[in-house]
Amino acid sequence: MQKRIIAFLEKSPRTKARAIAAELGLDRGEVNRFLHENTDKFAQDDEYQWSLVAPSCRIEFPGDGWLTAWQFESALIDRAPLTSAYREVVFALRHGGKPMLDFIARLLAFCNQLVIAGKTVTLDFGDSISTLTYLNRVGFFDVLDGSISVLPERPSGDLAREFQGNNQGVIEFRLIDPDNPDENIPKLLRNSFVACADKSYSQAAFTILAELFDNVRDHSATGSPGFACLQFYPKGRKIQAVISDNGLGIVGTLAPVVPVKYPEVARAMASAPHPGVALLKEVFSKGMLSQKDDDGRGIGLKRSGDFAKKFKARISVRQSDFELRIHHDDGAVDFKHRGNLALLQGTHICFEFKLDSNVKSA
Structure with a gap:
């Protein structure tokens, strides 16, 4: 039995005992008892799934x-x-x-x-x-x-x-303390962005980066620091800015309040193939969702998405087990997602901007 279970779990880790028994034609009780008696070889996770x-x-x-x-x-x-x-x-x-x-x-x-x-x-x-x-x-x-x-x-x-600070195309990794975040980070990112692109992008860049920073900070709910950074790629003529936290994430903080505050959104999530993806699409396409009751809350990511659309930028948002990518091309918004990813706590946002060929960069 041991050799068969080991061979099976090598190919199919994170499988429940009843599924292992069914696949191998063994008695479920015997398999379950054997696994629990050999925890030096087999481990069970919080979802009662077994792996080597x-x-x-x-x-x-x-x-x-x-x-x-x-x-x-x-x-x-x-x-x-x-x-x-x-x-x-x-x-x-x-x-x-x-x-x-x-x-x-x-x-x-x-x-x-x-x-x-x-x-x-x-x-x-x-x-x-x-x-x-x-x-x-x-x-x-x-x-x-x-x-x-x-x-x-x-x-x-x-x-x-x-x-x-010697290279305007690089903002080195900066820690974001959730208890006392450095509010100067969005300005540093904006200044670097404008130096590499053009002053005409100043307001849009600051709006996008500040809103992404605010949302990562607001949805962190953790004592573990996040980080921010920026890199300009001259040959590819693109800029990437990343803002990350290690907390509950956007979906993790909004999902609990949606059924009470936004029942229509909750119904749409319930019928969607992936509720988290559906919620994040709602946040970026319509906004007005917030865990707080303050007026004017919940429009930050929507506003960032609008500016990104104007300049045909790309935004990717990594949540616990999925990633949503927001593309803008010819005035249309295109959402693509990738699910069943390895668990990663928090919100990890990458804003990618492709410079026009006529823009002179630093």
Whole structure:
């Protein structure tokens, strides 16, 4: 029985005992009893699903070309490091991989949350020293939990402090303290954005970035700090700005109040394939949803979406187990989502702006 169950869980982790018994043609009671008697080999999660107890999990990312949040999420499919039985998680970057800001932000958020969950985390840059140097330059290690091991050696962070503010195309990683957030962060992001694009974008950039910052701050509900950063990519003529928190997230804070305050929205969510996606679409397309009763609340993300539409920008919003992408093209709004992602707490927003070819950037 043991060999058959191990072989099954290697291919199908996070499976309930009754499903294991049904698939293997075994008695459910015997399977359940066997699993509980061998917790050194099998672990059960909060959803009563069983997996093999694995001492470590190594997640490697592709080596050639740009790495985006899409590639990051793909590498974690069926791994779910936060909810798995793995005690140690290793993230490895290969030579030739060039991580973009949205990828880096997901990596940072996962690493810090894994530590909070009591797991041991290692970042292996042995095959990608250039990435290690770049992350040091943008202040990644100043925000990364100090208990995380970095191979071949953890940088001191001096490089980021030495060059901070010297490049208008970079806003190094800045912590967002949920109890005392640095309200200057949106201005720093806006100033960098305008320096790389054009003054005509100043108001739109500030509105978008300030609203995203406010919403991440307001929907955090956690004592764990978030972060913000910006990067300009001259060759691709695009700007990415990321604002993240590690709390309940937009859906996590709004969903509990929707049935009472917004019954029509609650009915639409109940009939939708994914309630969280439906709620987030409502937030960006119509607004006026808020966990608070103050007048004028709940329009921030809608307003950000309107400005993004005007300038054909893209916004991606990562929630607990899904991501919603808001695209704007030819005046139309296009929502795309990806579900069944590895659990990640909080709200992680990436705003991507493609510069027009006639805009002179710094």
